[in-house]
Amino acid sequence: MQDNSSLQKTIDIGEGAAIPLKSDKGLFTAWRIAFFGAIATCLYLAFFRPDEYMAIFRFIPDGIIVTFKVTVGSIILALIVGLIAGLGRISSNRLINGAASLYVEVIRGIPLLVQLFYIYYALGRFVKIPDMASAIIAMAICYGAYLGEVFRAGIQSIPKGQMEAALSLGMSRFQAMRHVILPQAFKVILPPVGNEFIALLKDSSLVSILAVSDLLRRGREYASETFSYFETYTVIALVYLILTLFFSKLIGIMEERLNEGK
Amino acid sequence: MKIFRNIAVAFCLLACSTVVAFAAPKTIKVATDATWPPMEMVDTAKKIVGYDIDFLNAVAKEAGIAVEFKNTAWDGIFAGLDSGQYDAIISSVTITDERKAKYDFTEPYTSIGQILIVPKADMSSRKIADLKGKKIGAQIGTTGAFEVKKVAGVELKTYDEIGLAFEDMAAGRVSGVVCDEPVAAHFALKKQEYKDKFKIVGASFTKEAYGIVVKKGNKELLDILNRGIKAVKAKKLDARIHSKWVK
Incomplete structure (x- = not known):
């Protein structure tokens, strides 16, 4: 088997909106057109078509906050789960390695929507957890598996010699991991983690099936009461687009900063 | 000349197919959200059953039409009617002023709260x-x-x-x-x-009536359904369906 680990400096996983970097001129322009176009469309609808649209814009803000809470809560929890899973996947302890691999394999093999239903209603059977927390836990368990693979790939992208050198200096494996390997790995990991964050933001719309009043749920509630399906889902789509583009830009800036520091 | 012949043939075919369509009993597609037992639900044999299903089948029989049910999620059920995916909805739909402004309802067929x-x-x-x-x-x-x-x-x-x-x-x-x-x-x-x-x-705190929903202005279908409902009520078939499902 060929050992690619030392060559593998970057990991490309693209589930979210593409992250615009200054170096990529075409995408940068596309981002600008989409972002400002979406904002302009929203403003146009709110102020020039207020009869149909103003009520929608008034109905959904608390949904945006819920979407945001679910996304941030899930990514934080998923990072912790992912780090544990990732370390487990490269562990030489067969039991830990097996458990982590099994977790990743099982979770990645089940659609997120099915998992959400399962975890939400299965958790409800055994323990009393509020709805929002259940949704966050369900999302984190799923994304933890994806992030686990990102962490594993990131750690394995650091040349083996680094670990060997650290060990020969008298560090323990844990110390070497903490002070030598992980700090370097994080730089490699950050772009795909950003990508996962954007993907998670979009997938958070799935929690609307769990009766969590997120952005999509609020939209559906509004549409099912007023029957203005077209208008409502136009607004919902635009708001999601603005959110994802905003965050992908933010992550792009973060990445550029990180590269400058090199 | 050939093109004229082709057009003539096409017209003949069109005319024939229209005649055939008129001759067969009209089948209407009806949406129902079969998650609302005992009014409409899916049984263990994966069949859509319930009060509304029996009721509409009785109505269709009286009115001389055939019905094909489509299981549809509730929160898109009116949108599907808008876009013409089916001709009517029977899904425990309460007749409200807001809904009446956008859709047409048949005569009420049962009351609930x-x-x-x-x-x-x-x-x-x-x-x-x-x-x-x-x-x-x-x-x-x-x-x-x-x-x-x-x-x-x-x-x-x-x-x-x-x-x-x-x-x-x-x-x-x-x-x-x-x-x-x-x-x-x-x-x-x-x-x-x-x-x-x-x-x-407590007791039920609203007075509501269910109606069958059709697209605004679909008077033809509305008349057929209302005729059927009238006949079903006259024969007291609805009371039998009620006691079968609701008791």
Whole structure:
């Protein structure tokens, strides 16, 4: 088997909106057109078509906050789960390695929507957890598996010699991991983690099936009461687009900063 | 000359097919959200059954049409009618002014009311307002949800299916559920898993009537259905269907 680990400096996983970097001129322009176009469309609808649209814009803000809470809560929890899973996947302890691999394999093999239903209603059977927390836990368990693979790939992208050198200096494996390997790995990991964050933001719309009043749920509630399906889902789509583009830009800036520091 | 002949043939074919379409009994496609027992549900044989299904079949028989049911999620059921995916909806649809402004309803075919269901352990709550500061579940876009929304201080949680609201109440995430009386009776009194957990409190607090929904201005179908409903009522078939499903 060929050992690619030392060559593998970057990991490309693209589930979210593409992250615009200054170096990529075409995408940068596309981002600008989409972002400002979406904002302009929203403003146009709110102020020039207020009869149909103003009520929608008034109905959904608390949904945006819920979407945001679910996304941030899930990514934080998923990072912790992912780090544990990732370390487990490269562990030489067969039991830990097996458990982590099994977790990743099982979770990645089940659609997120099915998992959400399962975890939400299965958790409800055994323990009393509020709805929002259940949704966050369900999302984190799923994304933890994806992030686990990102962490594993990131750690394995650091040349083996680094670990060997650290060990020969008298560090323990844990110390070497903490002070030598992980700090370097994080730089490699950050772009795909950003990508996962954007993907998670979009997938958070799935929690609307769990009766969590997120952005999509609020939209559906509004549409099912007023029957203005077209208008409502136009607004919902635009708001999601603005959110994802905003965050992908933010992550792009973060990445550029990180590269400058090199 | 050949092109004229082709056009003539095409016209003949078109005429023939139209004649055939008129000769066969007209089949209408009807949407129903089969998650609302005992009014409409899917049985263990994956068949859509229930009060509404029996009722519309009886109506169709009287009116001389055939019906094909389509199981459709509730919160898109009106949008599907808009876009012409089916001709009518029979899905325990309460006739309201807001809905009447956008769609046409047949004559009402049965009356019901909204009712509150709470866990058995709750000894004090009798009405929605008694659950101030708590969450109440209802199906999205239903008159039950609208009623909860009207009461200030109570948080409404909407579900895609009413069964999920009951499951969430069993898990302790909501303190009450509001839905149509027959559905409440099905979940709180008949369903084995919930019988010992839930109870119906108070009496129903709205007066509503169900109607069959058609697209605004579809007078042809509306007349056919109304004729059928009239015949079913005259023969008292609806009373028999009622006692079969609701009791």
